[in-house]
Amino acid sequence: MLIPIILSGGAGTRLWPVSREAYPKPFMRIGGGKSLLTQTHERALEVSGNTAPLIVTNRDYYFLSHDELENQQIKPQYMLEPSGRNTAPAIALAALWAIQQKPDACMLVMPADHLIKDTPSFYTAVRHAENLAKDGFLVLFGVKPTGPETGFGYIEMGNKVSEHAQVVQRFVEKPDAVTAARYLAEGNYVWNSGMFCFKASTILDAFATYNPALLEAAREVWNSTKLDGDKMELPASFTALENISIDYAVMEKAKNIAVIPGDFDWSDIGAWKAVAEAIPADASGNTQNDCQTIVIDSRNTHIQTTDRLVAVIGLDNLLVIDTPDALLVADKSRSQEVKEVVNRLKASGHESHKTHRTVARPWGTYTVLQDAPGFKIKRIAVKPGASLSLQMHHHRSEHWVVVSGKAEVINGEQTVVLEANQSTYIPAGNKHRLTNVGNTELALIEVQCGSYLGEDDIVRFEDIYGRVQ
Template identity: 50%
Template sequence: MNIYPVILCGGSGTRLWPMSRGGYPKQYLKLTGENTLVQQTALRLRNISDIAAPIVVTNNEQRFLVAEQLREVAVNPSSIVLEPVGRNTAPAIAVAALLAMHESPEALLLVLPSDHVILNEATFTKVAEAAAQIAKDNYLVTFGIEPTEPHTGYGYIRGGAPLADGATAYSVEAFVEKPNAETAERFLKEGGYHWNSGMFMLKASTYMEELRRYEPEIAKQAEQSLQFAKRDHDFIRLDADAFGACPSVSVDYAVMERTDHAAVIAAADLGWNDIGSWTALAEIAKPDAAGNALLGDVLTEAVSNSYIRAEHRMVAAIGLDNIVIVETADAVLVAHRDKAQDVKKIVERLNASGRQESVTHRRVVRPWGSYEGIDQGDRFQVKRIIVNPAAQLSLQMHHHRAEHWIVVKGTALVTNGDQEIMLTENQSTYIPLGVTHRLLNPGKIPLELIEVQSGAYLGEDDIVRFEDTYGRVAKL
C-alpha cells in the first residue's frame, strides 16, 4: 500500500493581506513558527507509514518559490506539476492520480492544501494511516474536523452509518454548504456533523473511475494535459490547451457530493486551522496576560485582546481593544478583529486601481535570489539585489535604462558588453543603456549589491533576454 501525498499550492493571497499577496500567497509565509506553511505541510508527512515523495501542484509563477522552500527543509518532491491556468481542485487531483498510478496501480492519494495549520502532528499521522486502511477498500475519504463552535465559515459534512463497529469513519449522508449562524448552532447541538477540512485520502483508480462517471470532460482533458506535458528541469508543464479545456470544478462538487463511495473520518484533536483570516491566526497565537499576541518590534500601552505584527519597523499602539495590526515594508493593515475577513474588499480595490501592493511585496523573489526596492523617484530607482551562490541572472539588455552595480557583500562575475570582470566588496560597474550584460555569483555565500537604475522607463518588462538558466521567455 503506497500513499502518495498531493500538496496543492494554489491560492490568490487575499485573506491575509498585506503579508499574503497574489504572487506570494500565505503558504510561503512563516506565520506560525520557523517554517512556512508549505514546509510544515511537507514535514508533517515524515512519520506516516508507506509514504512516498510528495507530488506538488502549483503554477508557473510560483515554481521556483515552492522548489526552493522544499529544498530548504530537505524535502525532494517526486514531481512539481505546473498548471498553465487555475482550474480548481478536481483537475489538479486528477493529474496527480494519473501520475501516482504510473508508479503503482493501487496508489492512494493523501490530498493536502498547502496552507493549513495542524498543531498535533502525531494525531494527524494516526488519522492519515487510519484513513488509508479505509481508502484501500475503494472509499473516497474526507477528513472531518469535529466542530468546536457554530462556525459559519466552513462547509459541513453529515455522517451516516459507521463503517465498522467502534469506528470513527462513517458513510457520508450529505455535504452542506456554509450555514448561517442559526443553522450552525443546530448542527452543533444535534451532533454528527463535521467541518469539511479539504483534506482527503483517495484511491487513485477509484477517484478516476468516479471522475469519468460524473465529470468525464475533466478526466479526458486531465489525461491529455499529462500525455502532452513537457519536462522542464524538475517541473512537469501540463499542456496548456488540454488543461485549459478542463471545467473549473472543485473535487467536492465533481465527485465527493455525488459518489456512493464517500466516507468521512473524524479527525479530533488535530489542532487544525485553515487560517482563513487574521482573526483565525490570532486565535491560535499564544496570548499574553492582556490577551494580546505581539510579534516583532511592538510596544503597547493599555492594549488588550489584539493581534499586532511588525515585520520591518517598530509598531506602537495605545488604548486599543480587539484590533488587528499587521505591518509590512510597503503596507499596514489596521482592522477590528470582527471585521478582519473584510480585508478582501481592500484587495479588490487595490486590484481595481491597478496597484501592485495586492500582487507583490517590496521584496520580490526570483529563481536566482531576490530584489527589494529601496528608493525611487523621477527617472531613477534603487534596489538591493541578492544572488544565491552559483546562481546567475539571464543574459539581457534594456532599451530604456542604464544601471550602476555596487557590490556590498560577496563576489560578482559580471558580463558587461564584451568584457567579463570580477567585482568584490566596495567595487562597482556601470552598464550603459542597450548593452548586453549578466550577473553571476561564483562564490559560496550570497552576493549582495545595490543597483541604481536611471532612465526614461524603469518597468520590469523592459528586459530582453538572450540566454536564461530558468527557461523564461525572451521578452517579458
C-alpha cells in the first residue's frame, strides 16, 4: 500500500496579495483552473492507485480544504494541527497514523502547493522510489536543474544505488548565483523538491535513531488524538513539539538515503516569477491569467487580476498583481522580495497580510463592501443548510437585508423567517443567529454601526462548527 501524505501549510508570503495567511498558496488556482491542493490530491490518487490521501494541515484550513475537495470521488482524511511546527513533526505524526493503517505501508510525502504537469513521468519516478523504499531506503525526489536557480536547496549526488537512484552525498542550502552556476555545470546536483517516499516503519526508526526526543513527544501527542469523522484534531500538546524540518531532523543525518533525479517538470511556485513561468507567454513574453487586460508595447510582463480591467503601456519585466483590496507592482527579477511587503503589513497591523476582502467561513463567505469610521457594509453568502453561530456583539448593532434565498433569524427572544427584500435589526447585546433554511444560497447585505467593528467583537454561545471554546 502506497499512502499519499499531503502537507498543506505555509502562508506563501512571496505570492501576496493573492496568497494570504487566511487563504494560503494551496488554494491558489494555477495551471488549468484548479487549485494547487486539488491538483495535488488528484495526482496523489493517480500515482497511488486511488488510495485516499492524508492531508496534514492547520485546523483553520479544514473547512476550506473540505469545500475545495467536496466533489472528489475519493475524499481524504485530515490531520489538523493547532499551529504549524514544520515538516518533521507533521511527518512523524503521519507515520504513526500510516503504520496503523498497514504495518508495512509506504508513504509518499508531497507538499500541497507544487505544480507538476507531467504526471506520467512523476508516476514512473514514484514507482522507482517505492521499490527502493521497500528495501529500506529513505528516498528523496530531486529535480534536474534547468538553470542556476538561487531560490532552491540542492542535493549533491554520489554513486548509483540502483539504475534510477543515487546516493545523497550532502544537502546544500540555497546558493548564491555563482555557486548555483557551478552546480549546474558540474551536473551532479539536483534541486531538493521536498518530496519523499519511505516505509512508515523506516522513517519512525530514523526518528528513533536521530531525534528520539521528537519521536517520543510525537507518540504522546498521537496517543491523545481521536478520530472524528474524516478528521483527527491534534491536541494542544502538539505545539510543544520541536519546530524543525525533516531535512534537519533526519535526512541530513541518515545513512540509508537515496535520491531519484526526476525527469518530470516541477515548480514549487515559490514566487510570482514561477507563476509567470507556468503560463504560456505571448509573442512578446507577456503572461496573464484569464482576465480582462489591454497590453500595449510591453514585454516579459505578468498581469493578474480578478474583477476589473487592467491596462498596461510600455512595461518590461514587471509583475502587476491586482486584487480587490491590494495591488502589487514589482520588477519580476525581485519577486522573492514580496515577503518584505508582508512583513511590513504585519508590523503595522494591516489586515491585508491575513485576509482578503472576501473571507471564507465554514458556513459560506462574507465580503467587505465598505469600511469606514462608525459603520461597515458586508455582503454575506450562506450555503444551503448552513448556520452562523449563536452570538452577540458588545459594540455594534446590525441591520440585515435579504437579497435572495430564505433566512431564519434568531434575534433575542424572537425567531423570524425572512425572504428577499425583507429585513431585520439586531441591537448590540442581542443574542442572534442566521440560518439558511432554503435550498439555494442565501445572500444578504449587513450594515454594522458602532464604536468598534472588529471581527473579534464576537461572543459565541453555540456553534455547529466547533468554534466555541
